Amino acid sequence: MLKEEVDQRYLRMPHAERGMVVGLFGGSFNPPHRGHALVAEIALRRLGLDQLWWMVTPGNPLKNHNHLAPLAERIALSEQMLHDPRIKVTAFEQTLGMSYTANTLAHVKARNSHVHFIWIMGADSLNTFHRWQKWQEIARTFPIAVIDRPGSTLSYLSAKMAKTFHYARVDEDDARVLWKKRAPAWTFIHGPRSALSSTALRRAE
Numbered sequence: 001m002l003k004e005e006v007d008q009r010y011l012r013m014p015h016a017e018r019g020m021v022v023g024l025f026g027g028s029f030n031p032p033h034r035g036h037a038l039v040a041e042i043a044l045r046r047l048g049l050d051q052l053w054w055m056v057t058p059g060n061p062l063k064n065h066n067h068l069a070p071l072a073e074r075i076a077l078s079e080q081m082l083h084d085p086r087i088k089v090t091a092f093e094q095t096l097g098m099s100y101t102a103n104t105l106a107h108v109k110a111r112n113s114h115v116h117f118i119w120i121m122g123a124d125s126l127n128t129f130h131r132w133q134k135w136q137e138i139a140r141t142f143p144i145a146v147i148d149r150p151g152s153t154l155s156y157l158s159a160k161m162a163k164t165f166h167y168a169r170v171d172e173d174d175a176r177v178l179w180k181k182r183a184p185a186w187t188f189i190h191g192p193r194s195a196l197s198s199t200a201l202r203r204a205e
Contacts, residue, residue, distance in 0.1 A: 006072045011095050014053055014088040018114040021179045023047060024142070025120040026055035026093075026101065030069055032078045035122075039147045040087055042191045043120045047145055048176040049086065052120070054078055056091045059099060102134035105141045116179040117142045122149040123156070123188070130160035139165055143178045144186040156188035 016022050023043045029036060040052050056074050071091055078089045093104055101119075108117065119142045121129070126146050129135055138144075139161065146156065156162045162169070168184040175187050 005070065006075065006091060006094065010056075010075055010089065010091045012090075013092040013108070013111065014051065014090050016051055016112060016115045019116070020050040021048060021116045021118070022112075023049045023052040023118050023120045023145070024055060024105070024108065025052055026057055026104070028059060028068065029054075029056050029074050029078055030067070031074065032081055034081075035149070037081055039120065039122050039149070040082070041084070042147050042189060043118075043145055044084065044086060046172070046175045046189050046191070047118055047120075047178060049118070052084075052087045054082065054087050054089045055093060055104075056089065057099075058091070058094050100133045102132070102137045102141070105138060109141060118179055119144045120147065121145075122147055124149040124151070126155045126159045126161060130164075135161065136164070139168075139184045139186070141183055143170075143181050143183050145175065145178060146186065146188045148188070148190045161186075162188075 023040075025040055025043065027036065040054065043049060044052055056071065056078060058071060059068060071094060075089060075091055082089065096104065096107060105117075105119065119138065121144065123146050132138065156169075165184045165186060168186060170178055170181060170185055170187040172187050172189050175189055178185060178187055
């Protein structure tokens with residue numbers, strides 16, 4: 001994927017004002033679907049976010065890229081599905097030459113020391129989180145909000161990340177103040193779930 005195939009505005013990191021609480025929701029979104037949007041909506045509401053950065057990644061090192069749609073297409077599909085002005089679709093990772101979340105978050109933190117960030121992920125990702133490069137470093141960079149997904153409701157009990165950082169878990173009733181916690185800090189948020197998955201949608205095409 002050549003950078004010039006993507007509108008330049010998506011290759012710039014979104015702007016956030018000092019003191020804002022911003023959620024970072026990254027994924028290949030291949031394709032984006034209602035389940036992703038539901039995670040974003042729950043995060044906005046339960047975490048009291050001012051913004052959510054919908055970070056369309058160039059690729060996922062843990063996934064097969066044989067069926068990865070072009071970045072510009074995944075951005076366009078995301079924009080078509082999302083209507084909340086607080087959600088900022090971005091693909092700035094494309095300009096960093098990085099494939100790993102730990103590096104991206106370190107870059108975001110260095111550029112936005114005045115913003116309060118929360119890393120957001122679906123509960124289905126929690127089960128494999130320990131396979132991510134520098135996963136413990138990620139957990140120590142920003143607070144993490146794990147949003148319930150079908151089949152993964154109990155992951156907060158069994159996942160290696162949950163066990164390793166069990167002492168840093170914040171009750172979901174306190175999710176709106178998660179941004180005030182110093183990482184490592186994480187919470188598991190229960191709520192409506194969508195059974196949709198990108199893999200199933202690709203197989204149905």
